[in-house]
Amino acid sequence: MRRRWTGSALPGLGLAGGAIAGALVAGLSGIAGPHRSIAASPVGAPFIEATHVPVSLTVPGEPIALRYDVYCAGSDESIDEGSCDATGSVFVRAGDTGAFEETPLVLDPNATGGRYVARVPDDIARSAEGFSYYATVQSVATGATTTEPAGGASAPQRSFPIGRSVDIHLGAHLFGATAAPDRRVAQAPWGDGPGEAGLERGQGLTPLGGSSFDVTTGGTVDVLDEAHRRILRWTDGATTPERVPVAVNGTLADLAVSTDGDSMYVLESTAEPGRSPLVREFSRDGRAKSSARIGERMASQVRMGPTGPVALEQPSGAWMPVMEGGEAVAPEDQRRRGRSGRPVAGGDDIVILRTENEIRTAIVGPRGVRRSWRVTSDTPIGEVQLAQPLGSRLVLVFRVYTETRSEFVALVLDERGVVRQLSLDPADWAETAPLAKFRVAGKWLYRLGSTSRGLFVDRFDLEVS
Numbered sequence: 001m002r003r004r005w006t007g008s009a010l011p012g013l014g015l016a017g018g019a020i021a022g023a024l025v026a027g028l029s030g031i032a033g034p035h036r037s038i039a040a041s042p043v044g045a046p047f048i049e050a051t052h053v054p055v056s057l058t059v060p061g062e063p064i065a066l067r068y069d070v071y072c073a074g075s076d077e078s079i080d081e082g083s084c085d086a087t088g089s090v091f092v093r094a095g096d097t098g099a100f101e102e103t104p105l106v107l108d109p110n111a112t113g114g115r116y117v118a119r120v121p122d123d124i125a126r127s128a129e130g131f132s133y134y135a136t137v138q139s140v141a142t143g144a145t146t147t148e149p150a151g152g153a154s155a156p157q158r159s160f161p162i163g164r165s166v167d168i169h170l171g172a173h174l175f176g177a178t179a180a181p182d183r184r185v186a187q188a189p190w191g192d193g194p195g196e197a198g199l200e201r202g203q204g205l206t207p208l209g210g211s212s213f214d215v216t217t218g219g220t221v222d223v224l225d226e227a228h229r230r231i232l233r234w235t236d237g238a239t240t241p242e243r244v245p246v247a248v249n250g251t252l253a254d255l256a257v258s259t260d261g262d263s264m265y266v267l268e269s270t271a272e273p274g275r276s277p278l279v280r281e282f283s284r285d286g287r288a289k290s291s292a293r294i295g296e297r298m299a300s301q302v303r304m305g306p307t308g309p310v311a312l313e314q315p316s317g318a319w320m321p322v323m324e325g326g327e328a329v330a331p332e333d334q335r336r337r338g339r340s341g342r343p344v345a346g347g348d349d350i351v352i353l354r355t356e357n358e359i360r361t362a363i364v365g366p367r368g369v370r371r372s373w374r375v376t377s378d379t380p381i382g383e384v385q386l387a388q389p390l391g392s393r394l395v396l397v398f399r400v401y402t403e404t405r406s407e408f409v410a411l412v413l414d415e416r417g418v419v420r421q422l423s424l425d426p427a428d429w430a431e432t433a434p435l436a437k438f439r440v441a442g443k444w445l446y447r448l449g450s451t452s453r454g455l456f457v458d459r460f461d462l463e464v465s
Contacts, residue, residue: 046142088137090118095129149316155338165372173379181458189454198227210455212436214257267302295334
């Protein structure tokens with residue numbers, strides 16, 4: 001059954017409430033995995049959770065089904081997987097304007113646990129403009145409800161037809177043939193001294209240290225030494241870092257620095273009970289300037305957008321503006337302005353979808369997909385660490401793995417295919433923020449790595465001869 005729906009989210013469907021203390025998650029739209037949406041509820045109240053992998057990029061002729069794994073609980077103390085009796089609908093429309101059509105979510109009897117599926121009607125799935133959608137789900141037993149994404153009709157998830165793509169098949173990955181860096185631009189041993197980086201105990205006793213970094217256009221490297229609440233900065237080839245204290249709170253924080261280096265933004269991973277984490281702005285010398293609370297329960301990345309920092313917020317998996325013109329964007333405005341892709345210069349967005357052993361990525365402008373690539377591999381693909389324009393090209397970095405080892409693959413792509421390919425050692429002895437290991441500045445790819453002795457940042461030349 002398909003019904004027209006012109007309103008926003010169903011009455012009573014709340015936004016995700018409360019903060020998740022601890023590590024940032026890598027459940028990213030088309031990057032690492034699914035997102036979960038938990039309806040707001042007082043402590044101890046029933047709730048319902050929906051996990052969904054957005055269908056952000058499609059190819060002609062493929063069937064499109066929207067899948068939601070649903071979990072219920074009578075309180076917030078546990079989630080009773082596999083016994084959630086739920087009802088719900090997906091509201092879908094062609095393009096990003098006009099009325100939504102309601103399509104019911106149906107329990108998939110072949111799936112383990114509570115997986116619900118809605119098929120996108122063929123006429124909408126075939127639309128040249130793609131489609132947009134959101135879902136509402138309710139527990140039959142408790143009445144708890146959730147909307148995915150939280151912005152509902154005001155900020156639905158967006159899917160684009162990939163169109164004529166550049167298709168690249170990498171075959172089986174050859175492990176062990178990793179590229180040597182052109183230069184090691186920063187390094188610090190583990191410890192508590194002036195030029196050392198701190199270590200913390202992480203999940204499962206994994207060491208945490210040097211959780212994120214960024215590089216300015218001039219090549220200055222800033223590493224977030226979160227254990228010591230400071231930035232370690234290497235400028236002009238310095239071997240000893242400058243130490244910049246910053247008043248931050250939380251492990252596995254993420255860092256973004258403005259291109260001129262005058263402002264630094266730290267996305268914290270912890271917050272007061274019942275509140276979402278903060279993005280804190282600091283001046284170059286570490287002075288606190290402003291802060292903004294993110295619009296959803298948590299976020300997994302902060303990056304510089306054309307008008308200020310943007311965060312990849314969860315559970316919607318949408319990129320949202322956090323600050324503009326030095327002013328915080330209100331959480332409700334963040335949710336209303338969520339985007340499926342990360343905004344970059346020129347009014348474009350970078351949209352990514354990883355599905356099985358394929359990565360789809362596209363540069364999307366106001367009129368739709370401008371350029372797109374499909375990368376497949378015979379070796380399993382893990383998370384996509386980076387997708388960044390480099391002039392008219394795109395830099396794509398992702399993990400490949402087997403049961404016993406992993407490496408990163410860096411590709412420079414243009415309209416013909418691969419113009420540069422590097423295999424890189426993962427160098428991840430200490431845990432970092434989920435997607436904080438690579439940055440691009442100028443013609444260089446920078447990698448944050450670590451060993452049992454300390455952390456370092458290596459630089460790789462991406463210039464194509």
